[in-house]
Amino acid sequence: MKAFRGEILSVPDDPAVVGTEAIRHFDDGLLVVEDGLVLACGPHRALSEKFADVPTEKLDGLIVPGFVDAHVHYPQIGSIASHGEQLMQWLERHIFPAEKAFADRAHADSIAAFFLDELLRHGTTSALVFATVHPGSIDALFEAALQRDMRIVSGKVLMDLGPEGLRDTVSTGRADTEALIARWRGRGRLGYAVTPRFVPTSSEEQLADAGALLTEHPDVLMHTHLSENPGEIEFVASRFPDAADYLDVYDRFGLVGPRSVFAHCVHMSDRALSRVAEAGSGIAFCPTSNMFLGSGLFDLARADRHGVRIAIGTDIGAGTSLSVLHTLGEAYKICQLKGASLDPFRALHLATAGGARVMGIGDRVGALLPGQEADFILLDENSTPLLARRCSGASLHDRLFALQVLGDDRSIAATYLRGAKVHR
Incomplete structure (x- = not known):
């Protein structure tokens, strides 16, 4: 078992259908992985005591599903x-x-x-x-x-x-x-x-x-x-x-x-x-x-x-x-x-x-929900000087949009498959 601490964002449901309730955002979150699967994902303050003994890696960036x-x-x-x-x-x-x-x-x-x-x-x-x-x-x-x-x-x-x-x-x-x-x-x-x-x-x-x-x-x-x-x-x-x-x-x-x-x-x-x-x-x-x-x-x-x-x-x-x-x-x-x-x-x-x-794999990947495979990436909003300037002090909405308009492979700080880092 291992855990990753950082800012976490996932959108399991379509916001066009269910509204803002579709968005799961934890400014200081904890993602707990066991045997390659998500065991828990939520606010660090709510999970830290339960998983206090789990080795935890602090990730600097925005954690999103792969x-x-x-x-x-x-x-x-x-x-x-x-x-x-x-x-x-x-x-x-x-x-x-x-x-x-x-x-x-x-x-x-x-x-x-x-x-x-x-x-x-x-x-x-x-x-x-x-x-x-x-x-x-x-x-x-x-x-x-x-x-x-x-x-x-x-x-x-x-x-x-x-x-x-x-x-x-x-x-x-x-x-x-x-x-x-x-x-x-x-x-x-x-x-x-x-x-x-x-x-x-x-x-x-x-x-x-x-x-x-x-x-x-x-x-x-x-x-x-x-x-x-x-x-x-x-x-x-x-x-x-x-x-x-x-x-x-x-x-x-x-x-x-x-x-x-x-x-x-x-x-x-x-x-x-x-x-x-x-x-x-x-x-x-x-x-x-x-x-x-x-x-x-x-x-x-x-x-x-x-x-x-x-x-x-x-x-x-x-x-x-x-x-x-x-x-x-x-x-x-x-x-x-x-x-x-x-x-x-x-x-x-x-x-x-x-x-x-x-693709028929929505029960397995895509949302960092408990039981899903822990495939995720770390987005770096400081990967270019322009992106860093645009994201400085911006809202989550604007940072995410800037990553989509200005980001590319340089913005992928790391890629994880079932909780294992496969690209840095």
Whole structure:
């Protein structure tokens, strides 16, 4: 057993729904960890006597839950900041060639290790990750995650209509997926996601089989892209002219449900948003990616009106930073352009407990509640001279907002997984 003393902030519930009661803030708090789990978290004055004999480390900074990245592509880390093109052309020019290299297991091992270390350096402790069509890309990621004790959910990409070198078949896609689930189920803090890349790269037969896999394995997620870019949407509409909309294509194959996570959803009809909410699916809001590819501006307020569950995704490599802090700052700007204001406490919720719920791991991480895994980070509001000046004497609200607008990887003083420091 050990304890950490310092300023602690978590937002277990959505402030947009329950108000300020969602915010748990202890100016002088105590976080007690036993066997990697949170035993207690509250004011130091209320807990100090009970845990007086527990070794305690004083942390100088703001303790918050580790970030949850609900949509990110690890094979694209080397393609970040690739100039030119919108989604479909960008994939052909930059991404598909990069992903073909993951047929080489040694290459996949190297990139997976680098990617996960970068996540930890940026304060991300849980993530829903796209790999490639190659089964070895999942083995590499899961082995690296197991070594680091990270909570990672991923799956082999299904794309039987993909380009040469990135193409499977319905039968090999199923066989590989079944083998990977059997090989990794229940190991460490890993989870599996059935992962059709998106409608343009899968046949109707493969989409139907993905729905069958989801039904046959009630402990796995479904992770894909939806309504990201106008060109992509036009392609799907031309291929499925009788579908009500893009979401309806997924729905007809059994891929819309409470374990479904759809990245982007920039251009959604009211019908589609209502259906996502009704099904209990989640949306990963990826602001830097949507701006970088010129895809459009996600309307968070509109999704809220429909009651959709929202998470935050960096979406590397179209996204421009692995920093969830930076991503939240960009989310704020998009909301401003859409006529709404994203409160910093709500932003933190979406990047922690909210994202965890979308990923189906809300009972395990995201809020520093008793019984949850003690994944947390230490934010340093003095990490740059400008940030230090802005935060000096400021309220908690303004300090948190400044961290989201001005902060980045430099603001992550330390990252802890189950109470163990893994990055400083």
